[in-house]
Amino acid sequence: MTKRILPAISDFVQLLVHGAGKPCVYEDHEVRRLHFDSGVVQSSMRKSAPFALDLSYTEAMMGFLLFNAEPRHILIVGLGGGSLSKFCYHRFPQARITTLEIDPAVIALREEFLIPADDERFRVVQADACEYLARADLQADVILLDGYDAAGLPASLCAEPFYANCWQALTEDGVLAANLWGGSPERGVYVDRLNRIFDGRVWWTRPCNSRNLVVFAVKSEHYYPQWSRLTARAKTLGERYGLDLGRVVTDMRERKDLDE
Secondary structure: OEEEEOOOHHHHHHHHHHOOOOEEEEEOOOEEEEEEOOOOEEEEEEOOEOOOOOOHHHHHHHHHHHOOOOOOEEEEEOOOOOHHHHHHHHHOOOOEEEEEEOOHHHHOOOOOOOOOOOOOOEEEEEOOHHHHHOOOOOOEEEEEEOOOEOOEOOHHHHOHHHHHHHHHHEEEEEEEEEEEOOOOOOHHHHHHHHHHHOOOOEEEEOOOOOOOEEEEEEOOOOOOOOHHHHHHHHHHHHHHHOOOHHHHHHHHHHOOOOOO
């Protein structure tokens, strides 16, 4: 593990030349960030609020609350600096939180980001998410897909068989939230795959100040969005958790072109 003050662009270039895929921690007086030997921020933690959501896409992923506001089991793919895991653990006391991370070097940084120790309600599991999601005995109310490595979004985590296993692992009223990297020209393909598996019950939002796309896929074949109710729910839940869920509802309703 390498820990440094946030470097200049020239330092990032040197990291790209001399390192490949190693997680590094950079920090200044206010923020601690996780990088994979490059200038791309994988996770960010404000030192003054270590359990808050610092990046806009992580807040957008909380839009799953619009579909399931009382999850009992939240499964997270990708630990990073633990932003999603920590927030869910502290804000949803009724839920078990299971986080899958394939890279032991990332897990080794959990204390740097104040990620809680495992207990009866919180677990970080070193595992290949593709193998883990293929288990027949797995059930989750919410699945949050945020698994990235030094090269970006692994192809295995957006393949149709993997999405199908996510569908299978969800409970009857379960919801999947996937963070799709804004630099990927294939994200329209990934959304099409989700549409086939979830029979069109797929919506998305663009987080502010981000090129990423957060996609929601709902399992229940009886679900149909009632926008007035979703708007009211967004206001109530947004006030409870300090989230801008109204923007999420607006984006979902408009379903803007994926390439915009």
